[in-house]
Amino acid sequence: MVTNLKQDPERIRREGGTRLTDLCAPCYADLCGELTAASSDGFRELTGSGEGCMVCGGLSLDLDASAAQLLRKASEEGYIYSTFRVNVRFRSDLPHEPLVKVKSRIKRGLGLRMEASSGKVVDTTSPELEFTLNLPSRRLELESRPVYLEGRYRKLVRYISQAKWVCRSCGGRGCLDCGFRGRHFSASVEELVTTPVSVFLKSTPVYLHAGGREDVDVRALGKGRPFVLEACDPRRRDFSAAELEEYINAYAQPFVEVELSKLTTRERVAELKQSSERNQKLYTGLVVFQHSVNLPDTGLTLRDIELVQLTPLRMLGNRADLARRKRIFKMVLKPVDLRKAEFELVCQGGTYVKEFISGDDGRTMPNLSQIMGTQARCLELDLVDVYSE
Numbered sequence: 001m002v003t004n005l006k007q008d009p010e011r012i013r014r015e016g017g018t019r020l021t022d023l024c025a026p027c028y029a030d031l032c033g034e035l036t037a038a039s040s041d042g043f044r045e046l047t048g049s050g051e052g053c054m055v056c057g058g059l060s061l062d063l064d065a066s067a068a069q070l071l072r073k074a075s076e077e078g079y080i081y082s083t084f085r086v087n088v089r090f091r092s093d094l095p096h097e098p099l100v101k102v103k104s105r106i107k108r109g110l111g112l113r114m115e116a117s118s119g120k121v122v123d124t125t126s127p128e129l130e131f132t133l134n135l136p137s138r139r140l141e142l143e144s145r146p147v148y149l150e151g152r153y154r155k156l157v158r159y160i161s162q163a164k165w166v167c168r169s170c171g172g173r174g175c176l177d178c179g180f181r182g183r184h185f186s187a188s189v190e191e192l193v194t195t196p197v198s199v200f201l202k203s204t205p206v207y208l209h210a211g212g213r214e215d216v217d218v219r220a221l222g223k224g225r226p227f228v229l230e231a232c233d234p235r236r237r238d239f240s241a242a243e244l245e246e247y248i249n250a251y252a253q254p255f256v257e258v259e260l261s262k263l264t265t266r267e268r269v270a271e272l273k274q275s276s277e278r279n280q281k282l283y284t285g286l287v288v289f290q291h292s293v294n295l296p297d298t299g300l301t302l303r304d305i306e307l308v309q310l311t312p313l314r315m316l317g318n319r320a321d322l323a324r325r326k327r328i329f330k331m332v333l334k335p336v337d338l339r340k341a342e343f344e345l346v347c348q349g350g351t352y353v354k355e356f357i358s359g360d361d362g363r364t365m366p367n368l369s370q371i372m373g374t375q376a377r378c379l380e381l382d383l384v385d386v387y388s389e
């Protein structure tokens with residue numbers, strides 16, 4: 001049976017035994033009204049801390065000093081912020097229900113004092129900095145809201161992977177396969193972009209969410225490939241996109257160059273991934289044919305080719321074998337010599353362009369080799385434009 005003990009604080013003392021005297025006066029007052037015979041068991045089971053309050057660790061009697069300490073800690077750690085929220089966590093073996101009042105009293109008490117002395121403002125829905133106070137130990141955790149930035153990157157050289165590519169033979173420890181570097185390719189777009197962001201914003205970790213990816217040997221030129229940067233727990237927020245862009249480029253050039261357009265939100269990450277499959281992409285490149293082909297000097301134009309592509313052979317180890325329907329909107333081939341041609345190609349995002357050219361042992365149908373009647377191979381490929389919606 002659950003009995004409300006509100007009218008009978010004495011009974012808590014009785015039922016709870018001496019253990020409940022391990023509470024400070026404010027916590028005791030808040031709990032008296034909330035404890036039921038059932039939930040008081042939870043408190044009765046506890047071994048008291050012996051000193052201080054077993055719920056708040058004495059914080060309730062010490063709010064001014066605690067508020068000052070929280071602010072000091074944030075400034076020592078270098079956080080620049082204008083809004084904040086205080087969270088309070090109690091030990092997990094205490095029943096949660098009866099502590100709601102204690103929690104809101106402490107949060108309000110600290111929040112008001114911190115507002116008054118710092119000029120910063122409590123924001124309970126989307127604060128820039130969160131103080132999480134673990135009670136009764138008073139261990140403090142600080143975390144600031146991630147910063148999301150939208151932009152585009154140009155990959156100006158070949159043989160840089162988009163993400164860091166850890167050596168599979170050794171898992172990064174270093175072996176003969178990877179020349180003891182623990183990785184394939186010595187740099188990645190991801191590291192070239194996220195490392196300076198991490199330094200500039202004093203943020204870790206930093207993620208690069210890109211709209212699609214190019215192969216290691218493919219450059220991304222023109223306006224570049226769209227991305228969203230996610231900087232977690234940044235210390236700084238007092239910067240402009242232009243300032244950060246300059247800082248990234250000073251680090252990443254001449255391999256990679258970025259343009260940052262604006263601050264954005266978490267939702268953009270998912271949108272970017274989805275739109276990447278729908279966006280049209282413009283590539284240029286060089287193709288070589290096994291036998292000579294007869295291309296008109298003015299060029300040969302192919303239009304609107306519907307493809308079915310099975311996962312490329314070179315990726316079968318890493319990805320499921322799926323059939324994808326993709327579309328080549330336009331391909332223009334211009335002869336360089338009898339066996340080579342330059343091309344421009346507009347296709348749907350996610351098309352495997354090299355496999356459309358080679359045919360990938362019949363896994364992409366139709367394909368350029370089949371259309372030209374001789375085996376074709378892509379020698380060079382550059383992404384030169386991404387048409388966003």
Ligand SMILES: [Zn+2]
Pocket residue numbers: 023024025026027028053054055056057058059060
């Ligand atoms: Zn207390």
Ligand SMILES: [Zn+2]
Pocket residue numbers: 167168169170171172173174175176177178179180181182183
């Ligand atoms: Zn290795």
